[in-house]
Each structure stands twice: as C-alpha cells, then as structure tokens.
Amino acid sequence: MIGKLCGLERAYQDSTPEIRYQMRQEKAKPVLEKLRHWLDKTLPAVPLTTLLGKALNYLHKYWSRLTIYLEDGRLNIDNNIAENAIRPFVIGRKSWLFSDTPRGAHASAKVYSVIELAIHKNDKTLNWE
Structure with a gap:
C-alpha cells in the first residue's frame, strides 16, 4: 500500500x-x-x-x-529533500575528524555550505524566492 x-x-x-x-x-x-x-x-x-x-x-x-x-498539495509524502540535503555532511563527518585546526574545520564548513547552496539553488522543488 x-x-x-x-x-x-x-x-x-x-x-x-x-x-x-x-x-x-x-x-x-x-x-x-x-x-x-x-x-x-x-x-x-x-x-x-x-x-x-x-x-x-x-x-x-x-x-x-x-x-x-x-x-496540502504542496507537501511531500516523505522527507527525502531534507535527507538528501544532509547526506554530504553525514558522509563527510568522519573526514572532518582529520581537520588539523579549528580554522581548517571552519573553512571546510564554509566550502560545504557554498557547494550545498549551489546544488540546491537549481532544485526546482525548493522555493528560493
């Protein structure tokens, strides 16, 4: 069903x-x-x-x-959009253990944020207005 x-x-x-x-x-x-x-x-x-x-x-x-x-016809039956948005962070969290300094970790976080924004800016299911 x-x-x-x-x-x-x-x-x-x-x-x-x-x-x-x-x-x-x-x-x-x-x-x-x-x-x-x-x-x-x-x-x-x-x-x-x-x-x-x-x-x-x-x-x-x-x-x-x-x-x-x-x-509401605007709602999704699932939360796949949210799950897909956090996937890179979940996958990358073990890699972050190897950030040598807090500045390096912050720089990595900024890069991930920019990449995620660029990826989801093209997602037609999200309203960016």
Missing part, C-alpha cells in the same frame, strides 16, 4: 499543488483508509516485541504525521 501511495506521488509530481490535492483526496485517501483498517486489525494480534510489532506500533504512533500530506 505504501508503494501504491509513492507511485501516485511519482505520477503526479509535476502537477500543480491543486491537482495533487485532488488526486490525494480521490486516490490516496482511500489507500490510506485501507491501510489504517489493516493496521487497526493487525496491531493487537502482533506482539510488540517482534520487528513487525515495532513497525506497526511506529506506524500507529506517527499516523497523523503520515497523513498530514493529504491536507
């Missing part, structure tokens, strides 16, 4: 927020209702100590955060 939701988002990614909102109400909302029904039925039957139980409990706990994207 999650794959179906992501497929809908991919199919409408170039649409206006208004069209995405309509699609979500007509197509995504019924999928989420089906998923919620399955979750409510399955969660009590699965021990919380199992991996599936932990996953279902997580889904139940954060359900409102998962479904908030239905309310």
Whole structure:
C-alpha cells in the first residue's frame, strides 16, 4: 500500500499543488483508509516485541504525521529533500575528524555550505524566492 501511495506521488509530481490535492483526496485517501483498517486489525494480534510489532506500533504512533500530506498539495509524502540535503555532511563527518585546526574545520564548513547552496539553488522543488 505504501508503494501504491509513492507511485501516485511519482505520477503526479509535476502537477500543480491543486491537482495533487485532488488526486490525494480521490486516490490516496482511500489507500490510506485501507491501510489504517489493516493496521487497526493487525496491531493487537502482533506482539510488540517482534520487528513487525515495532513497525506497526511506529506506524500507529506517527499516523497523523503520515497523513498530514493529504491536507496540502504542496507537501511531500516523505522527507527525502531534507535527507538528501544532509547526506554530504553525514558522509563527510568522519573526514572532518582529520581537520588539523579549528580554522581548517571552519573553512571546510564554509566550502560545504557554498557547494550545498549551489546544488540546491537549481532544485526546482525548493522555493528560493
């Protein structure tokens, strides 16, 4: 069901927020209702100590955060933009251990900031105005 939701988002990614909102109400909302029904039925039957139980409990706990994207066509179903933005820093943090001086570390941070800004300045999904 999650794959179906992501497929809908991919199919409408170039649409206006208004069209995405309509699609979500007509197509995504019924999928989420089906998923919620399955979750409510399955969660009590699965021990919380199992991996599936932990996953279902997580889904139940954060359900409102998962479904908030239905309310606005400008919202994304996931946080991939933020995850991709911090990836270079996560990957580079071990390299920073080898900065010889605080000035070198600050210089590296400035270079990373400029590079990230240049990369994301061309990202059409972000509003730079």
